[in-house]
Amino acid sequence: MIPYGRQDIDANDRQAVLDVLSSDFLTQGPVVPRFEAAVATQCGAAHAVAVNSATSALHVACMALGLGPGDHLWTVPNTFVASANVGIYCGAEVDFVDIDPDTYLMCPEALAAKLAAAETAGRLPKVVIPVHFAGQSCDMAAIGALARRYGFRVIEDASHAIGARHAGRPVGDCAHSDICVFSFHPVKIITTAEGGLATTNDPALAQAMELARSHGVTRDPALMDGPSDGGWYYQMVTLGYNYRMTEMQAALGLSQMSRLDEFVARRNALAARYDQVLDGMALVRPLQRPDNLSAYHLYPIRVADRGRVFAELRAAGIGVNVHYIPVHTQPFWRARGFAPGNFPNAESYYAQAISIPLYSGLTEADQDQVVAALRAAL
Template identity: 45%
Template sequence: MSKSIPYGRQDINQHDIDAVVKALTSDFLTQGPEVLAFEEAFATYADAKYAVAVSNGTAALHLAVMALGLNEGDKIITSPITFAASANCARYVGAEVLFADIDPKTYLLDIDKVRALLEAAPKGTYKGVIPVSFAGYPVALEAYRELCDEYDLFLLEDACHSPGGYFVDSNGEKQVCGNGNYADASVFSFHPVKHIAAGEGGMITTNNEEVYQQLLLLRTHGITKTPDLLEENHGGWYYEMQALGFNYRITDFQAALGNSQLSRAEQGVILRNQIAENYTKAFEGSNVQVPYVSDTVWHAHHLYVIQVEDRKGLYDYLRTHNIFAQVHYIPVHLMPYYKKQGWKIGDLPVAEEYYSKCLSLPMYPTLSDEEQSFVIEKVLEFTK
């Protein structure tokens, strides 16, 4: 096939273009009505009380840990199989990152390994846990909430891969990623290869009003003009910087694009699940290990990750046929920055074994049947 097939691709239609043009020709390019409209629509989508739009998913993580009270010298626990930002957000505030190994079946942070870390240290050693809904597989947050309550920890859900996904709790109720029923806050990303593409962008959802107000303040330099929050008020022009915040705002035209994309996000997840089902059926009985999916979750399938013995060989072979598969992820604890802090090969064997075999195949709603069949054909051709 002459046309290249990437592992992920944004889908921009005329509705998206019209939304952006409308925003560009309005009175506001930033800090305008499109941002608020996107926040309200996303809060409804995630079934959360509050949503705060920011410049990207990393900014969302940074602001979330600050709003949850993470400070210099604190410690958090997260997964090594994620994008580096899931860990780096703690380092931005001077906190220490501890990685726990992953579950070999789901590839998610292993709650038993997290508990072992907590039990091995005096109570109060850790400040929070950041589980990642990797590849779109929703973390079962109910169990994490119980664990975090036991050890007085905040629970921050990294849901950048899983908007629209859900898990079923012990009461048989669907818990949508980001709804705030178990996590203190959740973060999302609107990078082009994600479910909702805004060019760049991120969102934080929470049901905690105090956290919400902190996020609003920190997003815009720590500055507020809200009369009820001012310590003094000199007139209509007056504002106060009440905290050391950041410029993590999203533009109105990005928010307009995100909101337009959000209107068809649910259908996108359905299509992703159909594509995943096609892959899984096609690889049945082969040497390709397909991802596990429990019947208690609705997987958002940001990624479709297989495992094969000769991962590099397959990666290179697919590229010769214009199929640009990708690896998600190099374990964060083995990045030079974290190795300098004492992490080494052998510390997290399950994650390291996973990394040696994992490969993300093309997964996006506009992947055609012909393209997927070609990908399957080439994967089976090589692995046989």
């Protein structure tokens, strides 16, 4: 079976993890800060906060921005459920903005129209989470301009997009957002096995996320209520969680970062080859904005009779998948008042979507096998 995505682990990656296993620290040691610094430098951001998953990163980002009961969070339906769930974790109300039918990203025009209506109704969002689907950045300049006009905060869900660029700038520099979140799940661009990270240029937000990832506990006398009792002393100054990244995960991630540009270049080369060999077939290829460099986490195509094509590809040994079932159609969200038909662009895309294999270790022979099976199924 050729999977739709797969990690790329080499001898240096394995040695980096083994070195940690032979060291004094398995958690809360020196490697996590080094990994954070490497990602911050790559993104051009002032701060980076590593955690145990991108979901945790989204959660601590929402906490740092003060999202809570009575507030509203908006995201897109074309995403994994975590992008919306974090609003519920904080006690906020969640709503969705439909996607652009061509790029499958948050549509700035739909966002603008929804904001105008929400302003009239007195229900503007406190936080908006645009999702950089399949590795391609949303139009962050347009979304950032709306944030300044209407006063909401922005968290970029860049789980798919480390190494991507928008308008010549690296995704994660937070030029048009407050916080940007990455995922390091094994099928993503780089991996820490499980793990996530948030970048920001705001030191107060970085500090708040650092506290939230580690029980709200600090040993910093400057953050304590009253004097320290001694070198052993700590205080819990806010409510937090155990969202810390381990040293082994960070070591793997730090080693993987040395090949990030290589991974992104290879994914782009494979995507360009798909563009060429799939041209003229009865499918819709993913559209790329000309001002973007995608990290190409996914190569989603659209086909008629998706169910049959999906089943035939799986039977032929091609491990295709579908990204994503619109969040608002899930039972949990239907019980909160959403229904099929609410966001037609996301639903139309989902009805035809298949993610075909794309990862840095995919060979051209593998790719030819994918294309041959796809041609036969179509």
